[in-house]
Amino acid sequence: MTVEYRWGDGVQLKDKRLYVQNVGNLKVKWHREIPDQATIHCAYLKREGNEWFVVFSLELPDSAPTVHPGQPVGVDIGLHSLVALSDGQTIENPRWYRSTETKLVQAQRTLSRRKKFSGRWRQAARKVATLHRKVANQRLDFQHKLSRQLTDTHSLIAMEDLNILGLSRSRLAKSVHDAGWGQLITLLAYKAENAGSQVVLVDPRFTSQGCSECGCIVPKDLSVRVHRCPECGVVLDRDVNAARNILKRALPQTARTEPTVKSLSLDGCSREAAVL
Numbered sequence: 143m144t145v146e147y148r149w150g151d152g153v154q155l156k157d158k159r160l161y162v163q164n165v166g167n168l169k170v171k172w173h174r175e176i177p178d179q180a181t182i183h184c185a186y187l188k189r190e191g192n193e194w195f196v197v198f199s200l201e202l203p204d205s206a207p208t209v210h211p212g213q214p215v216g217v218d219i220g221l222h223s224l225v226a227l228s229d230g231q232t233i234e235n236p237r238w239y240r241s242t243e244t245k246l247v248q249a250q251r252t253l254s255r256r257k258k259f260s261g262r263w264r265q266a267a268r269k270v271a272t273l274h275r276k277v278a279n280q281r282l283d284f285q286h287k288l289s290r291q292l293t294d295t296h297s298l299i300a301m302e303d304l305n306i307l308g309l310s311r312s313r314l315a316k317s318v319h320d321a322g323w324g325q326l327i328t329l330l331a332y333k334a335e336n337a338g339s340q341v342v343l344v345d346p347r348f349t350s351q352g353c354s355e356c357g358c359i360v361p362k363d364l365s366v367r368v369h370r371c372p373e374c375g376v377v378l379d380r381d382v383n384a385a386r387n388i389l390k391r392a393l394p395q396t397a398r399t400e401p402t403v404k405s406l407s408l409d410g411c412s413r414e415a416a417v418l
């Protein structure tokens with residue numbers, strides 16, 4: 143359920159509290175600051191489960207385009223260490239996010255054991271729904287931070303275009319990973335625009351099998367976590383090797399053409415919303 147207000151017409155801010163006509167002054171837990179130079183157009187009061195959220199639609203003045211000073215980076219989103227960068231860094235999923243995921247799996251198991259439409263089944267279903275929302279919110283929060291960090295530090299961010307060949311179905315078994323993909327790219331794209339950096343999506347074929355040093359193909363299945371090249375002798379974390387290949391592919395591409403973000407997909411978000 144969502145209620146829409148034109149700004150100033152029934153809603154306004156008073157000392158960080160939200161005044162809503164006929165309701166009163168509400169305390170708000172702010173997830174993000176409203177920028178000083180923003181003009182607020184609308185506020186949406188939204189109910190999800192037992193919680194209320196307020197979403198603002200606002201306008202920011204255009205900032206002058208800047209030349210980003212950072213180095214380009216390749217990013218591999220894997221199932222194990224969530225994110226590997228071509229500079230050798232790996233970024234893990236935060237622990238609180240993983241623990242909610244585990245709780246969700248347990249709650250789903252409980253739900254499947256209960257008799258359908260019984261009182262206890264309904265109770266378990268509510269719990270699953272709540273945890274689903276929590277996982278989605280935590281994932282979004284993490285992706286906001288990750289995309290902010292990447293666009294602050296790097297002038298070019300190269301990632302795999304998983305819509306090519308529909309690889310997301312066959313290669314990535316875990317639906318949670320899948321669901322976050324389009325969302326992360328969307329966040330990256332708009333943050334990159336503000337930061338003066340660019341996002342380039344590349345063909346994902348053989349990014350993990352190819353050697354990022356000499357280019358030869360080193361076949362390995364998913365359980366092999368280290369890339370060891372028999373040709374040139376390089377030894378790298380499997381995902382870091384992939385991230386380097388991703389970056390390599392992005393570089394000639396940007397020299398030739400204007401940077402664009404292709405094939406955005408919010409597919410995963412709609413799947414997430416379809417729960418109960």
Ligand SMILES: [Zn+2]
Nearest residue numbers: 353356371374
């Ligand atoms: Zn090699």
